Amino acid sequence: MSELTLTVMRLGFLAVLWLFVIVAVQVIRSDLFGTRVTQRGSRRTAAEARPQQGRQQQQAAPPQQRQQPGRQRRGAPTKLVVSEGTLTGTTVALQGQTITLGRAHDSTIVLDDDYASSRHARIYPDRDGQWIVEDLGSTNGTYLERTRLTTPTPVPLGAPIRIGKTVIELRK
């Protein structure tokens, strides 16, 4: 047997031995299973959870929409976005459910805001699919754009709803 063959075999054997060790470690790595997130209800949420688009683009879009109240079905908002305050960046998909806002633990969006009441406001769709915001008798009030709400009011796309230091808006 030539010296070269034996050297190749010697190094090859060590390589194969280490390859086994590395493969075994890879198996361990893939064995560290974590948690699984299950989406219940409609399948649409997955599509809606896609990353937020550029901020300017979104802010440019709403004024256009506001001019056309007649085409609500096409321009219906799909998500609620917190744009100011401690929860900035939080989004909630709008699927026809009522969204409650407040410091209470069972609120959809739990506000960590000194100026918010425990059940501050709610946002819900009416029969036509128009989203309505209603103040639930809060201490410091809910503002749509600049006016303090006294009655349930329809929310235009992109209009800021201010609760204490938190600002939320509906977006497409």
Add this chain to the structure above:
Amino acid sequence: MSVVTNTTTIGAIDAPSRRNTELALVIFAVAISVFAYANVGLALNGELPSGMLGYGAGLALLGGVAHLVVRRFAKYADPLLLPLATLLNGLGLALIWRLDQSERLLAHPSFAPAASKQLIFSAMGVALFVGVLLLLKDHRILQRYTYISMVVALVLLILPMFFPAQFGAKIWITIPGIGSIQPGEFAKIVIAVFFSGYLMVKRDALALASRRFMGMYLPRGRDLGPILAIWAMSILILVFETDLGTSLLFFGMFVVMLYVATERTSWIVFGLVMSAVGAVGVASFEPHVQDRVTAWLDPFAGWGTHPASEQMAQVLMSFGSGGTLGTGLGQGHSDLILFAANTDFILATVGEELGLAGVMAFLLLYGLIVERGVRTALAARDPFGKLLAIGLSGAFAIQVFVVAGGVMGLIPLTGMTMPFLAAGGSSVIANWALIGILIRISDTARRPAPAPAPSTDAEMTQVVRP
């Protein structure tokens, strides 16, 4: 950016069964072993060894049968334990066969070719492994036999005292016509059952009733009883059987399990102090132990005059001549060790022919087995299974440490075998049983939780009309 929707649930992902990964790794392990066998043959005789096909087929059969049984009876078991054990067993067979080819060893009176016998022992080991998986449907059954296993372990440990010493230690029992077995290897499994059953019941007393002193929890005097009893027993083993390895193994195992059960660091401190006191005390008067200590302290001083030292020196030289990458399988001279070259000192052959890189790979393979055992203990849901898995993998780890440390000159040499690697029936059979129990525990631990029974409250309200 966090996405908050109230329609999301987060649950644990069920462990996949991963039997196909296991199969692929078993095939890989058999292939590596056959490669080692071919390599030895080519290096020694320049041709593929004639027994290669039969040997490879035998090993593949063992791995295949073990895998099929796991697939059928322990579906969710850990995918790594079986391939690792198969690889170590296969490489052990190749190394033993390589030492069988040495003319220097064949001329030595105490040496007999061991490869074919070892293959039969491996088959018996796999048979026991299969038996464990078939008969032990749930490891918690073992809990019922806590005190019976204590008696069995004591009998297994005491028996060798009544048989003559072989090679300076009384750890064998000889059955005429069958051969000799090392009951200590089996005792380590049985005693793990006893320790885990006992500690599961007593751990609260051992953990909670303690005083705080110098940042350490000191147990009450009467809680020291069990550890003192085990200590006394291992000292007795050391004195009457002159076997440091078994003694260290049992005491170490108890301390590890005591620490895991109680989470008190003080037990480790106590254990280390007690074993140091015991070992030094016994070494001061026991000639066999003194012999080993002398050989450990300066192996080259006794060259030519002191056989134990000379053997140790040969071992160290074979590690040295191996270097980083080794001389290649079949091209070393580890047969110069002569006595016990293929049993206690088989790691020296690895060190010489595969070098530091090979020894490291072997130690990692052992480490991975221990890691999977500890992982099984973490995943197990019942305290008995946790303690048993820790005890078994701890015993495995201590055994590897004691042998490898002894062979490399880190601690005085003891008469124990590298699990799966060394020639010897008791060791390979007992270790296959140990792997079988670990696989059974990991199957229970990784099995997905059964679906909850439908609650009667959740059923629809029925309107009963008159």
